[in-house]
Amino acid sequence: xxxxxxxxxxxxxxxxxxxxxxxxxxxxxxxxxxxxxxxxxxxxxxxxxxxxxxxxxxxxxxxxxxxxxxxxxxxxxxxxxxxxxxxxxxxxxxxxxxxxxxxxxxxxxxxxxxxxxxxxxxxxxxxxxxxxxxxxxxxx
Numbered sequence: 001x002x003x004x005x006x007x008x009x010x011x012x013x014x015x016x017x018x019x020x021x022x023x024x025x026x027x028x029x030x031x032x033x034x035x036x037x038x039x040x041x042x043x044x045x046x047x048x049x050x051x052x053x054x055x056x057x058x059x060x061x062x063x064x065x066x067x068x069x070x071x072x073x074x075x076x077x078x079x080x081x082x083x084x085x086x087x088x089x090x091x092x093x094x095x096x097x098x099x100x101x102x103x104x105x106x107x108x109x110x111x112x113x114x115x116x117x118x119x120x121x122x123x124x125x126x127x128x129x130x131x132x133x134x135x136x137x138x139x140x
Contacts, residue, residue, distance in 0.1 A: 003039045007031040009127025014139075016132070023130060058082070058092045 007029040012020040032039040053069050060066040064076035082089040086106035093100055128140040 001042065003032055003042055004030045005033050009140075012126040012129045014129045014131045020126060020129065055092060057094075059094055061096065062098075 011023045011025055013023050014020055055067055055069055057068040058065060058080055059068060060076060063078055065078075065080045066073055066075040067077070067080070080093075082092065084092070085108060086103045087108065090100060090103035090106075093103070097103075128138065131137055131139060
């Protein structure tokens, strides 16, 4: 369908005090086209997608899951896909969920993203960089 294409941006490796070294990625990276939302929009066609809906609790049992959102109860559903971080998913899912204890034991590590818009447009030296630093690991 032409919704993804290989991403061919220049990737470099950066180390403190050293020059940028060009890196040849070991795997092909892909990007959605014409925009990052194109792939998910195509996958959602024909589906009943609810946006801006806060799920308060997931109840029921395997094969008959119920989603509680305020006064509304949706379901039963054969499957639920929980994409929230493990602690949030554990808080939503019933204690009878077979992997509930595993979710509760997952340790989380923060990942921060910073977006910067520059007033000037310096020449682009690279599209992305692997950084040898204990705090910053990737710049794109």
